Amino acid sequence: MSQRSLQQWLTHIESFHPEEIELGLERINLVAEKLDVKQQQAKVIIVGGTNGKGSVVAALEALARINHLAVACYTSPHLIRFNERIRIDGDDVSDEQLVTAFEKIELVRQSLNVALTFFEFTTLAALWIVKFQYPQTALLVLEVGLGGRLDAVNLVSSNVSVITTVAKDHTAWLGSTLFEIATEKAGIIKHNCQALIGDQPTFDLVRQVCHIKESQYQQLQLVSTPNEQEQLQIDNSQFNPFQLLAQNVMLAKQAFELLFADKNSSLSDFLPKIKIQGRFQRISNGITTLVDVAHNPQAVTRLLSQLNLSRQSGELPAGRIFAICGMMADKAIAEVLQVLDPFIHQWIFCDLNLPRAISSKDLYALYVKHHMQERANRAQSVAEAYQMVLTQADKNDLVLVFGSFITVADMIKYFSKVE
Structure with a gap:
């Protein structure tokens, strides 16, 4: 062999x-x-x-x-x-x-x-x-x-x-x-x-x-x-x-x-x-950026609870929340978006380089079907999505990157190159 x-x-x-x-x-x-x-x-x-x-x-x-x-x-x-x-x-x-x-x-x-x-x-x-x-x-x-x-x-x-x-x-x-x-x-x-x-x-x-x-x-x-x-x-x-x-x-x-x-x-x-990545993990000391592998309704509900508690305690900034989301196509996507949407100022849906992933185009279409179009955008990658956020967010805001292990991994890789 x-x-x-x-x-x-x-x-x-x-x-x-x-x-x-x-x-x-x-x-x-x-x-x-x-x-x-x-x-x-x-x-x-x-x-x-x-x-x-x-x-x-x-x-x-x-x-x-x-x-x-x-x-x-x-x-x-x-x-x-x-x-x-x-x-x-x-x-x-x-x-x-x-x-x-x-x-x-x-x-x-x-x-x-x-x-x-x-x-x-x-x-x-x-x-x-x-x-x-x-x-x-x-x-x-x-x-x-x-x-x-x-x-x-x-x-x-x-x-x-x-x-x-x-x-x-x-x-x-x-x-x-x-x-x-x-x-x-x-x-x-x-x-x-x-x-x-x-x-x-x-x-x-x-x-x-x-x-x-x-x-x-x-x-x-x-x-x-x-x-x-x-x-x-x-x-x-x-x-x-x-x-x-x-x-x-x-x-x-x-x-x-x-x-x-x-x-x-x-x-x-x-x-x-305890050592573990991708669970409510803060990865940026500039504009506060959190990554989390939550990808189903129960997980994002718990994520939201952690997020609210941390903002109320002052551990995280209390400004706007920008969400970068990439997911697998077989997930309960509509329910996940529904849980978080009331708290998100701007969505950026991104493509993931995986056959099982839903495209940013389809994610965007699913979102605007039930929500407001002007609160969402699309990107061809997690890195591009983050660059889009940086043109709008400031130090009082929070960037939340979630939806899949691949989404989180792409964000971590991005920071390893730029920092």
């Missing part, structure tokens, strides 16, 4: 399967068994749900790090570099490690003559790297890519499963009702696996799903509400570039305590160690 670079491998993997997403475990299970990656030596936490998964994973990683436990995390999608998806003790894996894993997996895949999606292939890479290159790993944290029941990470038996929230998203794959979506997400709750649920509405939904399986029903726990002191500590967490949601912090804390009851889980120790 000829030596390929990481980028060549990623291009190669994308060509394996005609669909970006195909739920089901049959194909990947065949390869995983031959690779011997289904059984991991580490304790495993699987994190699923509609929103907040990345924050929970980052908090779990921080908890392991302050306790000097070897920890591996698998998340998706990435923002800047593919390597971000697999982290070992807080560091991204190298190109060489990924290439080695890809070579092993491809030999097995070819021998079995099966097609794998991009996500399935990269999930196998994460599992192989952790098991065979880092056998000392004490905690493996796996973020669900889509749904849960049929997601590739669900190959692995977990000690604890976390479901953050259930809201409408990915309805083409998960179902059109909250009960259907909850059914898919509850698939990560297995026999002898403790399950933590993020909020009461989600708990009620998952409880309905699991009621017919008494062993699962008995394992459900609603995350404990932080007491007043804990809530204050989370809200006043000045050492993070984003605002932590108490729910996600407590999910991570309690999941960790279920597995490592004798270890330190003090908020004051692990909150400063």
Whole structure:
């Protein structure tokens, strides 16, 4: 097999399967068994749900790090570099490690003559790297890519499963009702696996799903509400570039305590160690610019709440809000715009270089169909949109960049070049 670079491998993997997403475990299970990656030596936490998964994973990683436990995390999608998806003790894996894993997996895949999606292939890479290159790993944290029941990470038996929230998203794959979506997400709750649920509405939904399986029903726990002191500590967490949601912090804390009851889980120790990009992140010291990967109605509702609280407290300027928005075409776009529109002075809709993305032209048309045309504009890129904002905004204003991981990544890349 000829030596390929990481980028060549990623291009190669994308060509394996005609669909970006195909739920089901049959194909990947065949390869995983031959690779011997289904059984991991580490304790495993699987994190699923509609929103907040990345924050929970980052908090779990921080908890392991302050306790000097070897920890591996698998998340998706990435923002800047593919390597971000697999982290070992807080560091991204190298190109060489990924290439080695890809070579092993491809030999097995070819021998079995099966097609794998991009996500399935990269999930196998994460599992192989952790098991065979880092056998000392004490905690493996796996973020669900889509749904849960049929997601590739669900190959692995977990000690604890976390479901953050259930809201409408990915309805083409998960179902059109909250009960259907909850059914898919509850698939990560297995026999002898403790399950933590993020909020009461989600708990009620998952409880309905699991009621017919008494062993699962008995394992459900609603995350404990932080007491007043804990809530204050989370809200006043000045050492993070984003605002932590108490729910996600407590999910991570309690999941960790279920597995490592004798270890330190003090908020004051692990909150400063959390590293995550793209969540209510301030990236400019000139005109205040925030980026957030929120891309569904529940996420933007929470984003708006954080935004209003921060403006009321004086942490963010209270002037006009300029919104730069690029989204995937399969999202609940009209609902997302409806949530934020009353608070936005000017919209700039931008194109994203991805087949799944909705064009700025169609975004603009969807907006003006329900709102005022003079409050919206279009741009061919995130960078162009930001330049348009700079001609109008001043230091009392706020620029909000959101709608997709790609939108946020493009904005971060733009600032890395100009600053």
